Amino acid sequence: METRVWRHFDPFLLLAMIALVGYGLAMIYSATFERTSAQIDPLVYHQALYGILGLLLFLVLSGLDYHVLGNLAWPLYLGAVLLLSLVLIAGRILHGSQRWIDLGPMQFQPSEFAKVCVILALGKYLASRSEDLKRPDVVGLSILIPAVPLALVELQPDFGTATVYAAIWLGMLFAADVPLRYFSGFFGFAAAAAPVAWLGMHDYQRQRILTFLNPQSDPLNTGYNSIQALISVGAGELTGRGYLSGSQSQLHFLRVQYADFIFSVLAEELGFVGALALLVLFGILLLRGFRAANRSREKFGRLVSCGVVTMIAYQVVVNVGMNVGLLPVTGVPLPMISYGGSALMTFMGALGILESVVMRHRKFEF
Secondary structure, eight states, X not given: OTTGGGGGOOHHHHHHHHHHHHHHHHHHHHHTOOTTOOSOOHHHHHHHHHHHHHHHHHHHHHHSOHHHHHHTHHHHHHHHHHHXXXXXXXXXXXXXXXXXXXXXXXXXXXXXXHHHHHHHHHHHHHHHTGGGTTSHHHHHHHTHHHHHHHHHHHTTTOHHHHHHHHHHHHHHHHHTTOOXXXXXXXXXXXXXXXXXXXXXXXXXXXXXXXXXXXXXXXXXXXXXXXXXXXXXXHHHTTTOSOTTOOHHHHTTOSSSTTTTTHHHHHHHHHHHHHHHHHHHHHHHHHHHHHHHHHHOSSHHHHHHHHHHHHHHHHHHHHHHHHHTTSSOOOOOOOTTTSSOHHHHHHHHHHHHHHHHHHHTOSSOOO
């Protein structure tokens, strides 16, 4: 029975994922390329290794019945919360943030792993209470699931990743057919609480928002990244300046160009055509995700699929938005394109769960 579910394997989901990982490797190579050196930057090798491990994880989770993960949702969620707490106690501090756990030659970022755990726990909770989702207490309790990891991640501090948990919660509530009046209440509460949230922000977070509103107010400091990213995107025009030929990246005007601002490198070197190709690949991936949700035979699979789609779509919108000056700089990576082993394996593992939902969309297999 378990062998025959592979008949329903979605090859387009796998191919879109591999294409995006390959695209990311090519752009990381370009972002770290040095014309004066024949050596390939170690970051490229690291990302390639994580990509191989991520592919193995994708295949393992594809073969595993996603209901097993559903049964483990709460232990996994608790484990994620414990790891996020451990980060605040013994995590590595880098650039003023405490986000990583050292594992010898590798580093692990629990906030990435926790995203999938939140999706599984929320899916389990909402599916089990599907008949009661018009009750305010049931909807209100659901917010506690993302709120705990969100608070722990914000303490690191990592505001960008914290917002991903909120986006996942909203996306999954919508997929669960929660009445729209609850969304109105949430956004109204968020607007009312905005002044308090502003006072609770770190100074650098408030400065990012002010800089977004007027990047030229501090062009050599807080507004520098936004301005250079816009210059890079604009310089690419239709077809770009050519691979490995972007002046902004090759002359290191862009900071963290292999991570947060890799879309700007891509847009400068490959132009509108290259950026459009990237968005088409993401579009294919997300459409296959919606297909998985639509074909799922029960609510848990549908909600988990929508949670994965929401996570990826939100991060694409936020990262591209900040690169083109439409959103504040938040440090949210571009899925499977930006450098980062924990993020890459999280996305590939989440897509493996999505594939598992697709493969088991039929109720009976003989």
